[in-house]
Amino acid sequence: MVTPAWGGAPQPTFSCSFSPSFPRRRALHTAPIRPSVWEPVPLEEVQLVVEPAGGAVPPGGTVTLTCETSVQPPPQIHWTKDGTPLPLSPSPVLLLPEVGPEDQGTYSCVATHPSHGPQKSRAISISIIETGEEGPAAGSVEGPGLGTLALALGILGGLGTAALLVGVIMWHRRQRRGQERKAPENQEEDEEERAELNQPEDPEAAESSAGAP
Structure with missing residues (x-):
């Protein structure tokens, strides 16, 4: 076994030879070998999408976390909560049904690929909206x-x-x-009535009344 010296050539060439102890035998030499160092290529940025947006749900609600990446073939996706890996099978989707206090925390996904290094997504906080903190009801106005x-x-x-x-x-x-x-x-009507009342009696009626005994 040969270990290259520190600070030597970045890609040294190795070969080995064998010299038999018998006389008249030539030494045997192997073909030179130049080893290459594999450097993992980081994955493209991994996107973590949460539904509902913001990760805040009422007690008993459902949260869906989706880890998205464009690398082909698709990498394996593992999940962490508060920095601790979750004992789940690799999956790009993490479903949290009937969210309770024990489900609150910070979640992220880690994508791993044979030809790439592991890539961790941003962290998303999952929280529960307590009763009375759900915000204004539909149609209400505040502030x-x-x-x-x-x-x-x-x-x-x-x-x-x-x-x-x-x-x-x-x-x-x-x-x-x-x-x-x-x-x-x-x-005017009153004056007409008064005028009619004040008119003198008919002359003939007056004469007949005067000649009566």
Whole structure:
């Protein structure tokens, strides 16, 4: 066995020879050999996708982790949680059904290939959303949106009140005008009735009443 000296040629050539102890025998030499050093080529960046996005789910929810890489043939995918390898068969997909407190943690995947070095993905945190922390319900508004909505409702309410007051004032004015128009007509009718009552009696009726004994 031969061990190259440190700092020697990067790719030395080796050969060996054998000299028999018998006379008249030539030494035997092997063909030269130049060993090559295999340097692992790192995989392309491994992508870790989580569903739902962000990795936060309510208690009992389901989380799906997918390790994606474009290397062919596909490498073996192993999973780690909080830096510790999970005792699972190699798979590009990790399914966490009915997530509980014990499932919370930081997950990542490691892709290994015979002609490449291992490549680790970024870590993704899986957490549980406690009751009351799920955020605003559908249709609700928080923060500045609530103030804007209240301001808009206040403006609409003020406009509606102003329109109602204007309508009431216009109605009262119309009522007064109607009464003012009716008053002269009633006065003329009263004067006509008074004139009829004040007219003298028929002359013939007056003579007949005068000649009566």
